Amino acid sequence: MVASISNETYAIGLARAFGGAVLFAFPLLMTMEMWDLASSIQPVRLALFLAVSLPFLLGLSYYSGFRETFGWLDDALDALASLAVGFIAAFVLLVLFGVVTPDDSLYEAAAKTALQGVPAAIGALLARRQLRGGEKGGPDDPEEEIERREGYLSQLFLMLAGALFVAFNVAPTEEVSLIAFQSSSWLTLALLGVSIVALHAIVYTVGFAGQEAHENPLQAALHYTVPGYAIALAASLYVLWTFGRTDGVPPGDVLRLGVVLAFPGALGAAAARLLV
Helix, strand or coil: CHHHHHHHHHHHHHHHHHHHHHHHHHHHHCCHHHHHHCCCCCHHHHHHHHHHHHHHHHHHHHHHCCCCCCCHHHHHHHHHHHHHHHHHHHHHHHHHCCCCCCCCCHHHHHHHHHHHHHHHHHHHHCHHHHHCCCCCCCCCCCHHHHHHCCCHHHHHHHHHHHHHHHHHHHCCCHHHHHHHHHCCHHHHHHHHHHHHHHHHHHHHHHCCCCHHHCCCHHHHHHHHHHHHHHHHHHHHHHHHHHCCCCCCCCHHHHHHHHHHHHHHHHHHHHCHHHHC
16 A cells, blocks of 8 residues: 555656647747757867756755655655656657657657757756645655755855756756847946845845844845855856857856846846755
């Protein structure tokens, strides 16, 4: 009886994971720039993208998986399951959209699936938080999961996840480059300032764990706002590099691109406790 209930619960979690994968990935699945990227991305860069995604997905499974887990083995299995869900969902939809066709080479089909599959896997792991409305007989988050999120390093990881959650959907578009190259240095600095202020305001509104220990606003900003923006900027630059947006671009313009993408990334980092 216990095994039956456990299997049923896992099946529900898996179905929810597919829903989260589709919900999170469909903007990318229907973005032409992502289709074209698969034919130009370097194999080494794609391999690194997949390698980096594995520990990141493991961390997401630990903090916010598509089901409640009870140990690192559970988290590792769910991270792999989410990757499988993401790849399956991405491949099926790309075939239905006519993006992956029999004329594609094996590498091109695999690259298209992998580039879309990793963001879909993130959506799969976030499905429990994004798609449920609270479980009967208990709070929205199990007590053990809440405790996992309380530490300072945990908060920084959640900020990273929130930044990537948003940045993935914006980075492939041409508009990021257009905004960056039509902005003056002063406008770029102003956008950086607005991003930091918005991040700080949202962090205080959401109420990150540990904030109450920092009665001094400056101290709180140094502990959460500044590291949070640095994380969002670094995540934005990495995603832009992975998607080939920084190739052949002068360092100053690369930084400008990063600041533009870090604006939505910072909002994602700030709202991490809601998104992730």
